[in-house]
Amino acid sequence: MNWTTVRGVALVLAGAVIMVGPREEALLVSLGAVLFAGWAVAELWFAFRRRGDARPAVGPISRTAMGVVLVIAALLLVLDDLPFSTVIGAALVLRGLLVGANVLTPRGRSARRDGVVMAASLVVFGVVVVVVPDTAVLAVRAGLGIGSMALGGIVLNMGLRQGAAGAESHQGHPATSPLDHRGAPALVNDWLVNRRLAAEDRAGLVETMFFEAPNKASKLASFWVMMVLATGIASFAVIQDSTAVVIGAMLVAPLMTPIMGVSAAAVNGWPTRLARSLVLVVAAAAAAVVVAWLIASWLPSVGDINTNTQIASRVEPSLLDFCIAVFAGAAGAYATVDPRVSSSLSGVAIAVALVPPLSVVGITLEQGAYGEAQGALLLFGTNVVSIVLAAVTVFVLMGFAALPPDREQRENLRRVVGVFGLGALVILVPLSLTSEDVWTEAADEGATHDVVTAWLPDDASVQYVDVEAEGDRISVTLSGPELPGDTDGLLDDLSDKLGYRPKLSLRLVPSTVTEID
Structure with missing residues (x-):
């Protein structure tokens, strides 16, 4: 065993502790006060110390004001009885507004777009913290815990590989290795560079995820035929209230391919492929809704949608649906990159429903049940956003990202992740409200x-x-x-x-x- 392995184990255990650790309000308040104090120091430091000619996201005057506000917020958390979520949310919203105000000053187009995404994300996250504080705490804990465990897994893997290569000492003490004195960011960078896919593997993945020449027309024709057929199967299955047939429609549906294409294009900095994949996802979703609406209109009766279990299970999505989609998206991306587990893609298709919610949207719209249609559409949006975010992460870790990325690629990836992250934050609000009602009941x-x-x-x-x-x-x-x-x-x-x-x-x-x- 070497010290790199020990560090990896420690990070994994730390992530587990974060996930299942104590939830006392007093502990959260103390951590929040420490966070605000550190944030205030950072704001004041960067307000008076600028490097290079790059224009910061927030000017020095705004940083100074933000630092003072954060000091006050830290004192309020400790000395006053203000709700923890209110103080945290207000600070995030204020920071977002300052970033948004700075976007209005003259600057490059790319910096302006990045500033808009950052400002919107901070404001929306602050609102989420205020409106659904319990969900915000769960999300932060999950992010920190899973991130720590993922980082620990990478470091642990590199330590074990180093040990297997002969890094054991002969004195019975933990061996020293070239990795032991490197920081976690350097180890992660080594991991990403070493795991980069070969050119032929990348070409094969591009061939499977994008509808391009050669045979572009036949690929698109096959996609649309299978999409219409899957929608028809799902629509009749929903009307019949048949779970087994709905599962069959999930297996037939090809919609996962362009969604994975969105993630692949994002991590590789391919804006044209990204735009085409997004357009295909939106067009396919709209077509599915129309097909389901036509089927429901053609049939003499679709039955009572209030007692239909297939409809009822898809019109009130919750945080559990979000979590299922995240894990399914990660599994789908992993199975896409690693051919040894490609057979798992059918299980991924069953785990996360894409076409059935769209069929429910069309059926409920035809019946005039607009509230149910909105809920089913929210479920579809939840699944797409979750899959894209999870797949982006897995593609980067599995070596399918362009490394080392140039400036344009980093900016494109940052914008895509920011936009979909912003969408996830917006989706979390109704999902959290539904989940809280379900859990309370x-x-x-x-x-x-x-x-x-x-x-x-x-x-x-x-x-x-x-x-x-x-x-x-x-x-x-x-x-x-x-x-x-x-x-x-x-x-x-x-x-x-x-x-x-x-x-x-x-x-x-x-x-x-x-x-x-």
């Missing part, structure tokens, strides 16, 4: 189950059947000849358990027991 139902079962008589004359929570209203279904007498006591116990007084309704289903000797 699930917790209320679990607490109600515990309280009701403890309240029921021991002779099992009345039995628990079901509970359903919706907002502050809780409906409990029981089975038995009559309700137990102390219903006021049940409501008091339930109020103590939930922390608020719900609107409780008890439904008694008569039961008949027939004993046959």
